[in-house]
Amino acid sequence: MAVKPITGMLRRRVVLDISVALGLGTTAGYAWWYGFHVPAVRRRDAFYAKIEEERAKYLGQ
Template sequence: MAIKPITGMLRRQAVLDISVALGLGTASGYAWWYGYHVPAVRHRDQFYQKIEEERAKAMGQQSS
């Protein structure tokens, strides 16, 4: 009784592993970018915008 050869399984598994890794990496990247980075940058920009507006208001009152 002969054992049939295993052909192509390693290549298929490698392609599957690479595809899953790239897919999960891309999904994780998007989750981090839009779930953490964009809101953090928006919050930071609003903070500095508020400071700038307060400073401009103070400078406007001093010159009057």
């Protein structure tokens, strides 16, 4: 019984693995950026804007 040569199978598997890894990595990056980072920056900016507003009111009296 002859065994089929496996040429080309490894290359296809590597291409599939790399494609899936890049796709999942990109998706995870977007999820972190827009799901955590952007809202955190907005909260931080709102906090500092509020502090600056209160400071301006206090110094303006």
